Amino acid sequence: MKVRISGLATIGDIQPGDELGPRIREAADREGHAIGADSIVVVAQKIVSKAEGAIVDLRTIDPSALAKTWAAHWGRDPRLVELVFRQARRIVRMDQGVLIAETRHGLVMANAGVDHSNVAGEDFATVLPDDPGRSACALRTDLQCGAVIVSDTAGRPWREGLVNLAIGISGMEPLEDLRGSTDCAGKQLYGTVVAQCDEIAAAAGLVMPKAGGIPVALIEGYKWKRAEGGLQSMLRPPERDLFR
Amino acid sequence: MKVRISGLATIGDIQPGDELGPRIREAADREGHAIGADSIVVVAQKIVSKAEGAIVDLRTIDPSALAKTWAAHWGRDPRLVELVFRQARRIVRMDQGVLIAETRHGLVMANAGVDHSNVAGEDFATVLPDDPGRSACALRTDLQCGAVIVSDTAGRPWREGLVNLAIGISGMEPLEDLRGSTDCAGKQLYGTVVAQCDEIAAAAGLVMPKAGGIPVALIEGYKWKRAEGGLQSMLRPPERDLFR
Numbered sequence: 001m002k003v004r005i006s007g008l009a010t011i012g013d014i015q016p017g018d019e020l021g022p023r024i025r026e027a028a029d030r031e032g033h034a035i036g037a038d039s040i041v042v043v044a045q046k047i048v049s050k051a052e053g054a055i056v057d058l059r060t061i062d063p064s065a066l067a068k069t070w071a072a073h074w075g076r077d078p079r080l081v082e083l084v085f086r087q088a089r090r091i092v093r094m095d096q097g098v099l100i101a102e103t104r105h106g107l108v109m110a111n112a113g114v115d116h117s118n119v120a121g122e123d124f125a126t127v128l129p130d131d132p133g134r135s136a137c138a139l140r141t142d143l144q145c146g147a148v149i150v151s152d153t154a155g156r157p158w159r160e161g162l163v164n165l166a167i168g169i170s171g172m173e174p175l176e177d178l179r180g181s182t183d184c185a186g187k188q189l190y191g192t193v194v195a196q197c198d199e200i201a202a203a204a205g206l207v208m209p210k211a212g213g214i215p216v217a218l219i220e221g222y223k224w225k226r227a228e229g230g231l232q233s234m235l236r237p238p239e240r241d242l243f244r
Numbered sequence: 245m246k247v248r249i250s251g252l253a254t255i256g257d258i259q260p261g262d263e264l265g266p267r268i269r270e271a272a273d274r275e276g277h278a279i280g281a282d283s284i285v286v287v288a289q290k291i292v293s294k295a296e297g298a299i300v301d302l303r304t305i306d307p308s309a310l311a312k313t314w315a316a317h318w319g320r321d322p323r324l325v326e327l328v329f330r331q332a333r334r335i336v337r338m339d340q341g342v343l344i345a346e347t348r349h350g351l352v353m354a355n356a357g358v359d360h361s362n363v364a365g366e367d368f369a370t371v372l373p374d375d376p377g378r379s380a381c382a383l384r385t386d387l388q389c390g391a392v393i394v395s396d397t398a399g400r401p402w403r404e405g406l407v408n409l410a411i412g413i414s415g416m417e418p419l420e421d422l423r424g425s426t427d428c429a430g431k432q433l434y435g436t437v438v439a440q441c442d443e444i445a446a447a448a449g450l451v452m453p454k455a456g457g458i459p460v461a462l463i464e465g466y467k468w469k470r471a472e473g474g475l476q477s478m479l480r481p482p483e484r485d486l487f488r
Contacts, residue, residue, distance in 0.1 A: 156439075192454050
């Protein structure tokens with residue numbers, strides 16, 4: 001089994017209103033890649049947010065007392081802290097200068113996905129796309145590819161460092177469910193569900209440097225179960241979550 | 245930037261005492277892959293544990309009262325529960341039939357890495373290698389490759405599904421530290437540390453089916469910072485961990 005991951009380096013800067021589909025197809029053509037029905041296209045949240053205008057001018061934000069207190073204590077920008085609150089539907093942890101929040105999409109992420117890097121100007125930050133699954137679906141239609149993953153980098157409990165993961169998908173099952181099948185030793189694989197969309201996003205992360213410049217990766221050679229649904233079945237329901 | 249991931253499918257079954265290095269080199273030769281100084285070799289924990297004899301005969305285990313009670317309540321094998329206790333140095337969560345523990349290596353994993361799948365016989369389970377970093381180092385010397393990652397699959401808070409991650413490394417920094425560098429918009433990347441060894445392990449997971457059969461992946465084309473240390477700098481210290 002062989003999988004190839006290629007980064008697209010000539011997409012260039014994305015502005016609100018830009019059409020991502022044509023930009024990705026042009027870059028792929030220029031760089032000698034054919035995007036087809038067996039390609040998975042992984043797109044960084046940052047350019048999806050930019051194209052959709054999910055950029056906030058921090059000068060328009062009037063921070064609450066809580067945001068001001070927290071920001072002052074931890075040396076943060078109170079406008080950014082307030083923006084995190086506005087993007088959150090629940091604060092999971094708020095300690096040691098770290099704000100981990102659940103977004104309205106059900107994603108649990110540091111700063112509720114608010115990001116201050118790779119966007120021009122100290123006064124601007126990106127927020128997550130309105131509906132990353134819908135963004136992925138539109139791009140898949142546009143590109144006529146097998147699947148699209150909108151990805152973002154995220155920290156994890158217990159381990160330092162960020163990994164790229166899926167925040168919106170189209171064209172694939174988020175989970176590869178192996179329950180009921182047997183392993184090489186003939187035993188039932190009871191609990192084995194693989195988060196294939198996150199493994200693909202992480203693989204794409206290898207060619208998408210965090211300093212920017214390569215916001216799209218093509219994955220070729222991977223066989224996956226096609227599906228029309230989104231990420232929902234991957235988001236653990238509260239009653240089964242031990243780390244609320 | 246292009247990264248290629250290839251699974252080795254002809255390694256065959258591994259028994260205690262088998263030499264993994266020669267087995268991997270032979271399989272690579274047979275399958276037309278050259279392993280060199282720019283190759284990263286990702287090896288599934290399962291075959292490292294098997295080769296090192298890290299297999300436990302459950303019939304030798306006398307479960308404690310706690311293991312028996314818990315196992316009875318959740319329909320588990322009390323011998324497996326007891327083995328998890330013995331592999332743990334701290335229980336992180338113990339609820340809903342899920343046991344998340346910190347191992348003596350400092351890894352936080354479900355069942356402390358005890359695994360009942362892909363090992364012959366209902367009465368046997370594998371445990372993590374004694375020192376996965378040392379196992380990785382020995383393999384790297386043997387294979388004369390750039391880096392080795394011993395990987396295992398693990399669940400995560402908030403998201404369903406397992407992803408492959410690194411439990412032992414040799415020849416690379418676990419984290420790619422971008423703090424102090426600037427992004428494409430000229431802003432400092434303050435908090436950006438990328439868990440590159442976990443992204444590589446996840447990428448390898450794409451060619452290593454959880455039902456077994458392909459326990460080794462080769463990664464080619466990835467440029468990384470070489471280092472002699474192990475995984476330690478990636479394991480978050482307790483005082484910085486919000487999910488103890």
